Amino acid sequence: xxxxxxxxxxxxxxxxxxxxxxxxxxxxxxxxxxxxxxxxxxxxxxxxxxxxxxxxxxxxxxxxxxxxxxxxxxxxxxxxxxxxxxxxxxxxxxxxxxxxxxxxxxxxxxxxxxxxxxxxxxxxxxxxxxxxxxxxxxxxxxxxxxxxxxxxxxxxxxxxxxxxxxxxxxxxxxxxxxxxxxxxxxxxxxxxxxxxxxxxxxxxxxxxxxxxxxxxxxxxxxxxxxxxxxxxxxxxxxxxxxxxxxxxxxxxxxxxxxxxxxxxxxxxxxxxxxxxxxxxxxxxxxxxxxxxxxxxxxxxxxxxxxxxxxxx
Ligand code: AMP
Ligand code: MG
Numbered sequence: 001x002x003x004x005x006x007x008x009x010x011x012x013x014x015x016x017x018x019x020x021x022x023x024x025x026x027x028x029x030x031x032x033x034x035x036x037x038x039x040x041x042x043x044x045x046x047x048x049x050x051x052x053x054x055x056x057x058x059x060x061x062x063x064x065x066x067x068x069x070x071x072x073x074x075x076x077x078x079x080x081x082x083x084x085x086x087x088x089x090x091x092x093x094x095x096x097x098x099x100x101x102x103x104x105x106x107x108x109x110x111x112x113x114x115x116x117x118x119x120x121x122x123x124x125x126x127x128x129x130x131x132x133x134x135x136x137x138x139x140x141x142x143x144x145x146x147x148x149x150x151x152x153x154x155x156x157x158x159x160x161x162x163x164x165x166x167x168x169x170x171x172x173x174x175x176x177x178x179x180x181x182x183x184x185x186x187x188x189x190x191x192x193x194x195x196x197x198x199x200x201x202x203x204x205x206x207x208x209x210x211x212x213x214x215x216x217x218x219x220x221x222x223x224x225x226x227x228x229x230x231x232x233x234x235x236x237x238x239x240x241x242x243x244x245x246x247x248x249x250x251x252x253x254x255x256x257x258x259x260x261x262x263x264x265x266x267x268x269x270x271x272x273x274x275x276x277x278x279x280x281x282x283x284x285x286x287x288x289x290x291x292x293x294x295x296x297x298x299x300x301x302x303x304x305x306x307x308x309x310x311x312x
Contacts, residue, residue, distance in 0.1 A: 005029070005159060006168040010127035018170055019134040022047075026167035027054060029144040029158045030131050032123040033177045034094050034197055035151040036158050037066070037141030038166065039131075045108040045271025048140050052110075052270060052300055054165035057147040059303040060270070062113040063140040064096045064121050064181065068132035073120045076105045076138060082186050082207060089206040092124035094181040094197025111140045113304075114274030117187045127172040143180070144169075153178045184211070231281040235309035239288035246288040247280045254290055266297040273301055277308060 006021075008014035010031075018028045025047040028039045038054060040047035042065045052060060067073050070087050077083075077099035086097060096119045101112065112118050123129065132139060143151040144158045144166070152158045155171035182196035184203060191212045192200050204211045242248035242256075250256025252264035258276045260269035269292060280287045289309075292301050 003164055005162075005164065005166045007155065007159075008168050008170045010130065010170055010172040012130075014170060015127070015130045015134050018131055018168055021167045022131075022135050022137075022139065025050075027051065027165070028131075029152075029155070029162065029166050029169040030128055030141070031125055031155070031170060031172045031175055032066075032128045032141070033125045033175060034123075034180050035153055035175050035178065036144040036155065036169075037128070037139075038144035038158075038162070039066070039139045039141040041135075042107050042111045042138040042140040045110050045275075046267050048108045048110045049267040049270035049297060051140060051142065053267060053297050054162055055142065055145070055147045058299050060110065060113050060273075060300050062115055062117075062119060063111050063142050064119045064183075065107065065111060066121055066123055066128065066132060066139045066141050068129060068136075069122055072132075072138070073099075073122065075102070076107065077102055077118055077120060080186060082190060082209075085206055085208075086184065086186075086203065087122070090198050090203070091122040092129065093122075094124075094177055094179070095203070096121040096181045096183045096196075098183065098185040098187055098193065100187050107138060108140075108271065109274035109278065110271055112274075114278060117185075119183060121181055125172075125175070127170050131170065151178075151180065230308050230310075231277050231287060233281050233284070234286040235305070236286065236288045237305055237309050238291045240290075242288040246286045247283050249276055249280055249287055249289045251290045251292045256290065260292070260301075264293075266293070266295075266301065270297045270301055273304060 025044050040051050098117050098119045153175040155169045158169050177197045180196045182198040183194040185191040185193045248256040250259040260272050294302050
């Protein structure tokens with residue numbers, strides 16, 4: 001039977017317990033200045049898959065990775081003068097920056113949805129800061145609500161909405177901003193990807209340059225980003241076997257080149273999905289994919305596979 005979540009305080013004992021749970025791959029909800037986040041170790045693919053499972057998201061969108069300071073951010077991305085300028089003005093705070101990944105980033109490819117970039121944020125909330133410092137690793141954290149429901153700004157909202165799907169909730173009262181973070185893309189010309197807690201005018205002033213609007217304008221519809229990762233190769237779905245020139249991405253008890261989960265575990269399959277697509281794509285051959293059941297996380301896996309297979 002699933003257990004009720006532990007309700008932890010933001011005092012050192014509670015923070016220590018929450019950090020230990022994250023290290024074990026468990027989900028921990030915690031307050032930030034924007035909304036309560038649903039946190040997992042961003043390096044642990046199964047833990048990240050559990051975020052999507054708990055939220056019941058019908059598709060995989062890249063998640064924002066939370067770090068305690070600029071130094072920890074620099075360990076994950078290719079830093080730039082623009083990033084330095086915005087970090088000086090707005091970090092810690094409700095600003096997320098999308099930057100190119102470093103080669104040795106160590107993040108699960110599910111966190112970035114297979115993209116070569118990562119969204120990073122240093123939150124200001126004292127409980128979030130304490131947790132990130134104690135955990136001493138990157139924490140993926142979208143809002144702690146089921147997909148399609150409103151974002152939680154109290155621990156009680158999280159408990160009502162996610163209940164036993166989280167191991168613990170750090171309760172430190174209502175969130176002060178209650179609005180999501182502003183997301184700025186810095187992997188090219190600076191672009192506003194999502195309006196939020198920091199006004200776009202302030203960002204523009206800090207950059208001393210224009211901030212372009214998002215190219216597709218629908219970034220609030222997660223998973224719809226035109227820039228989402230798609231393999232170069234042709235992808236054929238629901239294949240029983242491969243043809244001689246194809247490479248075969250399997251699921252369950254099946255002979256194949258790479259198996260998303262030999263034991264047909266959807267969480268394991270989600271954790272491997274982007275990395276395995278990348279690996280098979282590098283062979284330069286068309287990719288056949290075995291059927292993946294469309295239940296639980298399988299819905300999001302199939303959504304992503306359909307996008308990968310769509311004509312371009
Ligand atoms: P949240 O649900 O608050 O974690 O916000 C996630 C949103 O951040 C996604 O839906 C994207 O719009 C945006 N995002 C995260 N990572 C990236 C990325 N690497 N490139 C572009 N947008 C990103
Ligand atoms: Mg949300």
